[in-house]
Amino acid sequence: MSLKIFKINEALKEFVPSEIVDLEEKATWGNPKRGIWDLPYAKELVEEHSLCAGCPESLAFRYILASLPNPEDTIIINSTGCTSLVFPHIALHTVHSLFGNQNAIASGIKRTLEWRFPDKVKDVVVLAGDGATVDIGLECTLHSFFRQERITTICFDNEVYANTGGQESGLTVKGQIFKMAPKGKQWDKVPMWQLAIDSGCHYVARLTVSSPKRVEKVIKQAIYVAREVGPTYVHLYTPCILEIGLNSDDALEEMRGRDKERFKFFEYISEKAKEVIERKKQEGLI
């Protein structure tokens, strides 16, 4: 992408709202060292969101968008679900795919971009809910790993089909009752992070979004490894406060609680990935 598309013509600048002028003047384009510390000072790439007040997905969005090392050349592929409500507000290239197809679409886009722009780094990032990643899209997700596609897949695990009103998903925990799962879930939560490792991902992380700094580090590592080595997978706990009956200001406490148990920070790094991460650390990029 050329940053010229954010350069507003002087003759018409006074008619353009300030939030768009800020994208040109105060956004952190072109700086791979950008990160969550820019959040209070720089123009964010997401202005507002249409999620429930206090939904942790909105936190995850802010942290991820602030951490992308190359936003001007990043394409986000998303899927239907609560997350998809945010994409219209994002000042980046995003592609809304058919529910579940996101990793197949991302594979095609990544390959085409490599062919079309051989001299340019273009990061392709998939961002989808647990239903899209692990249930309906599981085949596309795993096959993109088997094929060693150089994309980063981020799953927003809220342990439920939130957008359709509360059905259980493969990532719902055993015994959990939802409005549309009144008997409680009968089976265990799918260990998606383990499936990702077994299917060939070179970097895998599981965490909640309670710590912005940690999210930044994980996202940068996942993207740098995907660029050079192969598929990477990030599993984020973003609880659906609406479906589990919490208030808007309860999400952080909920995530901190899970930090100590089923979402305890976990990271897998392959040998090839270690080499990339070490190098990027030395370059001061992580």
Add this chain to the structure above:
Amino acid sequence: MAKLGPAGYSPYPVALYEGILTPPPGKALLFTELVDEEIAMREAAKAMFTRENPTVFPGPQVLYAWNEEAKKKAQLVRKMAEVFGARIIPMYDYRPKYPKIDPQKEINPNHPNLTIWHNNIKVCIFIGVHCHYANVALKIIRAETDCYTIALCGNAGHEDATVTLRDQHSEELEKFIRIAEEVKRELKK
């Protein structure tokens, strides 16, 4: 208000279903008639001088400085608005704006009628809006408002606009401004 179109897909009675097509090269469309470019420019200018709250809606292709032609066009858009005494409301991107748009400050292709209703705009110019979004916006305006729409299109034009001028680049915009100044004198505005 919206009705189902003949093909069942479009909620609006779009121009195409009434047999109205974009003009061939060298010609312009005035309501349902093919006319010479100059005639269409004069009629468009008259509408801009005589109808209420004339407004220019510049789109991304002229708002952003992505090439030399775009920079030149932006200056011409500004000059054109000055000649007409028109307001400028930008369509700076096409993201659907939820939970709300500010119709005083922007127009959005997904609900252009809100900006037109809110500001009681009875005549407007579309320029620099990418064709597929201009098509959406002009259909909605045609069906939902009584606004006279003028499309200054760099490509093949838009059959849903009241006046369609096609292949409009900076040279043609200069011509349009000259004609507008003439019409202004004739109307003693």
